[in-house]
Amino acid sequence: MTIEVYNYPLSPCGEKVRFALAEKELAFVDHHVDLGSKDNLKPGFLRLNPKGLVPVLLDDGVAVADSTVILEYIEDRWPDRPLRPADPLGRARMRRWTKHVDEVLHPAWxxxxxxxxxxxxxxxxxxxxxxxxxxxxxxxxxxxRQKRMFDQGLAAQDARESIAVFIATCEEMEIQLAGTPWLAGEDFSLADVALLPYLVAVEIFDLARLYQRFTNVARWYAAACARSCFKGHPRTMLPAKRLQEIEASLVRSARQGSVNLAPNT
Incomplete structure (x- = not known):
């Protein structure tokens, strides 16, 4: 059995697939697709996914695309260490969160x-x-959208709207997590896997204060990051070179006069 993942490190859609595989202790070959250089639009990748989107999972050479579909595929294909709740209500909650990511959070990301x-x-x-x-x-x-953001950077209205969507998502998470330790109930599930990469990225972007004001969300995030599969923190799954590139991008963004898009409160 050979599992391969075509992914751009820190892309939330790709990271949630890698996080699910890590949680199930499944080894996989990781292929870096550079979105900044538009490698995802080159013929070799388009043969795997004609939409030109990461991630793509290959299971013994058979391609599966769409990150949420991939998560369900992983759960069906390798059911050990389950990431789907056993009860119908838990599954409904789980799918409500994965739907929110697909339809609300990720389009704004x-x-x-x-x-x-x-x-x-x-x-x-x-x-x-x-x-x-x-x-x-x-x-x-x-x-x-990319033309606007190229012209205006973080001053673009797209950035302001994205922050508002992220904060609204944290508000919804805060309510759910007031009653349960994880988003779908008592156990870590695909709902948590789907949301976690966005908070990891926000922390790496030095914008952690966006979620830290939400007590239950901050507690959930710390508990998720501490899971043994992440060996201390999910960022350990990112290549050191990629983290260095992100740091350099943050420095360049500051030098280019980008506004601070994170509110202080």
Whole structure:
């Protein structure tokens, strides 16, 4: 059995797949797809996923795309160390959270991540190359959004709206976690796996105060990060080189005059 994951380190969709595999103690081969260089739009990757989106999981050469579908596939394919609640209510809660990630949180996420991780690299490229990369985007809405964020950075309205969505998500989590230790109930599940990568990224972006004011969320995050599969913290699963790149991007973003998009309270 060979499991492979095509992923961009710190992409929440890819990270949740890697986190699920780690939680189940399944070894896998990790392939780095550089979204900043549009490797996801090259023919080799498009053969795996014609939509050009990471992640893609290969199970003995058979491709499965769409991160939430992949999570369910992992649970069905390798049911040991279950990540789906046994009871119907727990499963309903779990799917409510994975649906929220797919329909609300993740669509807003580029407004936070793109200006920090991608824009600094693009600003160093010739204008003709930037125009070509924008033109290569298959989705016109993504194309226009990336153009706005390239032009305006964290000052773009997209960033403000993304922060508002993240905070609203934390507010909902806070309510659920007032009554249960994990998002779907008494046990760690795919709901927690789906949300965790976003908080990991926010912490790495030095924006942890966005969730730290929510007592139950902060407690949940600490407990999730302490799970043995992460060997101290989920960031240990990120390549050291990738963390260095992110640090450099944060420095460049500050030098380029990006606004501080995180409220102080």
């Amino acid at each position: 580029p407004g936070i991540a793109w200006p920090i991780l991608v824009r600094p690299k693009w600003l160093a490229k010739p204008a003709t190359e930037v125009e070509a990369m924008l033109a290569a985007l298959l989705d016109p809405r993504r194309r226009e």
